[in-house]
Each structure stands twice: as structure tokens, then as C-alpha cells.
Amino acid sequence: MTAMTGRIGETVDRVRAEVAALHSHLTRWGLVTWTAGNVSARVPGADLLVIKPSGVAYDELTAATMVVCDLDGTLVAGDHAPSSDTAAHAYVYRHMDHVGGVVHTHSPYATAWAARGEPVPCALTAMADEFGGDIPVGPFALIGSDAIGRGIVQTLSGHRSPAVLMRQHGPFTIGTTAKDAVKAAVMCEDVSRTLHLATQLGPVARLDPADVDRLYERYQNVYGQR
Numbered sequence: 363m364t365a366m367t368g369r370i371g372e373t374v375d376r377v378r379a380e381v382a383a384l385h386s387h388l389t390r391w392g393l394v395t396w397t398a399g400n401v402s403a404r405v406p407g408a409d410l411l412v413i414k415p416s417g418v419a420y421d422e423l424t425a426a427t428m429v430v431c432d433l434d435g436t437l438v439a440g441d442h443a444p445s446s447d448t449a450a451h452a453y454v455y456r457h458m459d460h461v462g463g464v465v466h467t468h469s470p471y472a473t474a475w476a477a478r479g480e481p482v483p484c485a486l487t488a489m490a491d492e493f494g495g496d497i498p499v500g501p502f503a504l505i506g507s508d509a510i511g512r513g514i515v516q517t518l519s520g521h522r523s524p525a526v527l528m529r530q531h532g533p534f535t536i537g538t539t540a541k542d543a544v545k546a547a548v549m550c551e552d553v554s555r556t557l558h559l560a561t562q563l564g565p566v567a568r569l570d571p572a573d574v575d576r577l578y579e580r581y582q583n584v585y586g587q588r
Contacts, residue, residue: 366430366438366439369407370405370407370408373405373406373407373408374405374408374410374412374430374439375425377403377405377406377412378412378425378426378428378430379425380403380540380541381401381402381403381412381413381414381428381540382423382424382425382427382428384401384403384540384541384544385400385401385414385420385423386420387544387548388401388420388465388467388544388547389420391469391548391551392469392470392551393467393468393469393547393548393551394420394467394468394469395468396419397416397417397418397419397420398467398468399414399465399466399467399468400413400414400445400447400451400465400466401413401414401463401464401465401540401543401544402414402445402448402451402463402464402465402540403462403463403539403540404455404461404462404463405430406462409432409433410430410431410432410433410438411430411431411432411433411448411451411452411455412428412429412430412431413428413429413431413444413445413447413448413451414428414429414444414445415427415428415429415440415442415443415444415445416442416443416444416445416446417443418442426441427440427441427442428440429441429442429443429444431444431448431452432452433452433455433456434452434456435448435449435451435452435508446505446506447466447505447510449506449507449508449510449511450464450466450508450509450510450511450514450534451464451466451511452508452511453508453510453511453512453514453515454511454514454515454536457511457515458515458518458519458536460538461536461537461538461543462537462538462539462540462542462543463536463537463538463539463540463541463542463543463544464534464535464536464540464543465534465535465536465537465540465543465544465546465547466532466533466534466535467532467533467547467551468532469532469533469547469550469551469554470551470555471551471554471555471558472497472525472527472532472533472550472551472554473527473531473532473533474554474558475497475499475527475554475557475558476499476527476528476529476530476531476532476533477530479499479529479530480499481496481497481498481499481527482496482497482527482550482553482554482557483496483557483566483568484496484568484569484574485557485560485566485567485568485569486553486556486557486569487569487577488549488552488553488556489553489557489569490569490573490574490577490578490581491577491578491580491581491582491585492524492546492549492553492581493522493523493524493525493549493550493553494521494522494523494574494575494578495521495522495523495571495574496523496568497523497525497526497527497533497550497553497554498517498518498521498523498526498527499517499526499527499528499529500513500514500516500517500518500526500527500528500529500534501513501516501517501528501529502528502529502530502531503528503531505531510528510531510534513526513528514526514528514534514536518536522578524536524537524542524543524546525546525547525549525550533547533550533551533554535547535550
């Protein structure tokens, strides 16, 4: 493993610990199966990211097992191969400067909407709060290159939603921080499940766009502790 020293080394160590801990939320909320899924975070002050290693079980993840890559997805430090989604994460960081964290899961209900290639309709106040509208569908892309990243950026650019359902694959979420991206993944699955149940009962009406705007503005700028 390449040693990273000085201030940047301290920052990388902090981000590694944070990313390792955040993966526990993916299992806690039932968003992943076996070794699928990943969390990454941009390293502040450096063109680097920290991401889960490929194929390592969640109960084996520690700060030391996290891998460090540059923003082209090339391994910089770590004893494991990086996630197969690293190129997609790196593309997002290169093209969306405000993004500090990216999450990918195969959570069941959100992935079911992705399998259908159908956006989750904004029919709940909770969706307006978190996503500012529908959760959109991105294009199908094969794993292993930056094609998924291109689809994420293409779909979410100019969109308020921090989540995208990549067609016939699953959800990816972004956030100002990695924790924000994890929260978006949890909420994406929650509303995907609720809207699935609602559509089994009959047609579901979307919220009025003006109400969506008001709800989103309140939640993003007033809700919680400031």
C-alpha cells in the first residue's frame, strides 16, 4: 500500500474511516445483498476519492480496507482492487464539482422501478422534500467503464433529484457529502417502496408542481436545526 503522509495523509485517513462507517447504513437499511453496492467520497483538497474495495464482505470493511483512487479511477493507495463502479464514481466527481459523495445500491424497490425503466412519480410530500420531483431514469450502460457515470451526469444535470435509477441496473445517489448521498439512497428506497404499494391500489396522482416547489424550498432551507 502506498503511504500517504502529511496533511493529505491525515485527510485521507479521516475520509477512509468515514466511508467505511457509512457502509453500515447500506446493510442497516436493507439496501444491499452480499458484497454488492458501494459508497465513495471525494477527498477534500485533493483530486482523489475513497471507495469500497471490490467483492469484500460488509462485515470485513474497515478504514484500512478502503481504497484511494485518483479522479480517473486509477488506484493510488490500498491493498485491494477498487469497486467495479469506480470509473462511474470518478466520472461524476470530474464533472459535478459540488458532489462530495456517491452511493450505489441494488435496493429492491428502487431497482424494480429501474428494471421497468420507469421514474418514481412525485406523489408524496416526502418525495417533494427530498427529491424536488420525480426520481428520474438514466440510460442503460454496462459496468466497468465510465459509461454509467456519463449517464448519471447526463440525467441529473439541472435536476433537483440526488437519485437516478439507471435503467435495468439500480439506483445511484449523489450528495454534497458522502453522508448526504447515503441518506438519499435510504430515502430513495423508502419512497420507491411506498409508491410501489400505492400503484398496486390504482392510479397515483403526482403533486402539483407549485406545491412541489414550496415543499422542496421549505425542507431544504427551513427544516431541521440550523
